[in-house]
Amino acid sequence: MATTLDLVIAIGLAVVCGAFLFALARPKIDPREPPVVSSPIPFVGHLVGMMRGGPMYLADLSARSRNPVFTLPILNGRSYVVASPALASHVQRASKTLQFDRLVTEVIPRMVRLDKRTTTILRDAKADEEKRIRMNVRVIHDYIEPLLKPDKLDEIGDTQLQHFNDFFDTIKDGQQVDLYHFLTREVFVASMYSFYGPENPFNLHSELVEEFWKWEGGLVLLMLGVLPQLTARDAYYGLERCTEGFTEYLEAGRIKGAYKMLQLRQKAHADEGISIPQQARLEVGMCVGVGVNASITSFWLINNIFSRAELLDEIRTEIRSNAMVTSGIIYANALRDACPLLNSVYRETMRLIAPLTTGRYVVEDTVIADTYLLKKGMIVQIAGGALHQNPDIWGPDVNEFNPHRFLYHQFGHKTNADGSVPESKSSQVHPAAYRAFGGGQSLCPGRHFAQLEILALTASMVMGFDLLPPEGSDRVIWDPPKDDKKFPLAVTKPMRALNVRMKRREGTGGLRCVLGVSKSFTELKSLDALQNSTEAT
Numbered sequence: 001m002a003t004t005l006d007l008v009i010a011i012g013l014a015v016v017c018g019a020f021l022f023a024l025a026r027p028k029i030d031p032r033e034p035p036v037v038s039s040p041i042p043f044v045g046h047l048v049g050m051m052r053g054g055p056m057y058l059a060d061l062s063a064r065s066r067n068p069v070f071t072l073p074i075l076n077g078r079s080y081v082v083a084s085p086a087l088a089s090h091v092q093r094a095s096k097t098l099q100f101d102r103l104v105t106e107v108i109p110r111m112v113r114l115d116k117r118t119t120t121i122l123r124d125a126k127a128d129e130e131k132r133i134r135m136n137v138r139v140i141h142d143y144i145e146p147l148l149k150p151d152k153l154d155e156i157g158d159t160q161l162q163h164f165n166d167f168f169d170t171i172k173d174g175q176q177v178d179l180y181h182f183l184t185r186e187v188f189v190a191s192m193y194s195f196y197g198p199e200n201p202f203n204l205h206s207e208l209v210e211e212f213w214k215w216e217g218g219l220v221l222l223m224l225g226v227l228p229q230l231t232a233r234d235a236y237y238g239l240e241r242c243t244e245g246f247t248e249y250l251e252a253g254r255i256k257g258a259y260k261m262l263q264l265r266q267k268a269h270a271d272e273g274i275s276i277p278q279q280a281r282l283e284v285g286m287c288v289g290v291g292v293n294a295s296i297t298s299f300w301l302i303n304n305i306f307s308r309a310e311l312l313d314e315i316r317t318e319i320r321s322n323a324m325v326t327s328g329i330i331y332a333n334a335l336r337d338a339c340p341l342l343n344s345v346y347r348e349t350m351r352l353i354a355p356l357t358t359g360r361y362v363v364e365d366t367v368i369a370d371t372y373l374l375k376k377g378m379i380v381q382i383a384g385g386a387l388h389q390n391p392d393i394w395g396p397d398v399n400e401f402n403p404h405r406f407l408y409h410q411f412g413h414k415t416n417a418d419g420s421v422p423e424s425k426s427s428q429v430h431p432a433a434y435r436a437f438g439g440g441q442s443l444c445p446g447r448h449f450a451q452l453e454i455l456a457l458t459a460s461m462v463m464g465f466d467l468l469p470p471e472g473s474d475r476v477i478w479d480p481p482k483d484d485k486k487f488p489l490a491v492t493k494p495m496r497a498l499n500v501r502m503k504r505r506e507g508t509g510g511l512r513c514v515l516g517v518s519k520s521f522t523e524l525k526s527l528d529a530l531q532n533s534t535e536a537t
């Protein structure tokens with residue numbers, strides 16, 4: 001019979017053997033690599049931490065480590081985490097050897113379950129060797145970025161705003177809604193209409209809208225790929241149904257009604273020999289970019305404004321004075337160019353809900369800032385959560401919503417101890433600290449469109465409606481907790497419904513938000529004054 005001593009010896013031996021094996025298997029780290037931050041659980045500790053704590057896990061590690069970049073040993077490799085704006089810039093600039101597109105071609109096939117053949121086409125393993133630009137990068141540079149520049153948004157922006165205007169017309173006075181569901185679905189449906197045309201799958205088969213959100217909501221589990229029909233059932237079948245919808249759309253040639261950039265993108269896929277059902281999967285993936293982040297951001301922006309009565313008043317005054325020619329028309333371009341408070345609140349909202357981590361694949365050993373060695377085959381993460389939550393960057397109120405943080409500059413200012421925002425250039429935040437739209441090679445090409453649509457939707461709500469407690473309640477319970485413990489593929493969602501009753505403000509029936517691109521706001525104002533004086537005489 002084993003004695004207690006035998007047991008102690010056995011455990012001791014096991015610990016020694018375990019430590020020996022661990023030391024053998026541990027990756028050899030070059031002293032020039034960034035300092036290591038270990039986890040108490042070997043091999044998988046950081047993976048588990050990231051899965052369970054999401055962006056906040058990296059933010060916590062960064063606060064503890066206080067190094068601008070550090071190394072996380074994971075399995076038999078490692079990942080580097082960048083937590084300083086200056087180093088983020090260095091990583092962005094080294095785009096030849098720290099590649100975003102290599103990572104994308106690893107992630108997309110898992111997201112939309114591409115077959116091997118299509119995955120091989122996307123990865124284009126010989127591209128670097130043969131000095132060719134991968135197809136997905138070409139599509140972004142040649143079609144997507146140029147056709148989403150501010151001066152190209154007239155037509156598509158007009159369609160989107162028209163969709164919003166029609167939507168607001170259908171709202172019944174006193175209608176009760178869960179604000180999150182209500183707004184996200186409208187922004188998503190409008191975006192699909194504007195980008196994929198009136199015959200888009202979601203317009204023809206409205207049940208696909210919820211199928212899409214089921215897929216998007218279960219993406220992380222789906223991408224793990226362990227028996228996805230069982231472990232990520234809703235996401236799996238949501239993706240299959242949306243794929244069927246897009247297959248029918250492509251087979252029927254309905255892409256002819258889509259925005260030009262998507263037609264060109266689809267042609268590039270077809271030219272590479274990608275089959276229609278596989279192209280359909282790539283279109284489902286594109287819908288995340290086009291329709292998800294802006295939907296969720298609109299909700300938080302509206303929550304943040306309406307939950308603060310004084311701020312709501314100030315923003316109403318700003319829009320009325322600076323973006324409305326007559327009481328019935330809001331000029332969307334003036335929202336962008338002449339409403340600093342609204343824009344500041346927009347950016348501050350995203351600072352708090354978009355702790356997005358951007359990755360780069362190290363294709364060759366690279367030294368950044370003449371100091372840190374990043375080894376080939378590893379992944380570098382620019383940790384948006386760590387950067388957005390750092391009091392050394394943003395000031396002592398980093399965790400608070402400060403509507404004035406971006407009032408004087410789009411990069412923001414580090415606040416004073418009392419939360420006031422200095423105007424001085426010396427307190428201006430480093431441009432690479434703000435990660436809501438990524439940066440460098442992966443800077444979001446849709447950011448101008450996003451700003452246009454989100455500000456337009458918000459202004460229409462702010463000027464057109466009061467949001468009151470639902471029947472039977474005496475107050476609106478604003479600020480739902482954020483679901484920020486998940487590994488972020490998109491901006492953070494709320495963890496509960498936000499129920500409100502929508503009351504139309506007096507005299508705002510027929511309110512429209514339009515682009516008014518052809519003339520500056522000042523010109524429009526003077527034209528209006530002229531017209532009014534002519535009418536009066």
Ligand code: HEM
Nearest residue numbers: 140289290293294297356358436437438442444445446450
């Ligand atoms: C508030 C709204 C939005 C946010 C917060 C956002 C955020 C981002 C971020 C962080 C990235 C870089 C991803 C990475 O580095 O890993 C990105 C990429 C991208 N976004 Fe956006 N985005 C928004 C709206 C849009 C819109 C409206 C469109 C299209 C109309 C769009 C299209 C894209 C595309 C195509 C990419 C991929 C770029 C590439 O592969 O180089 N986004 N977005």
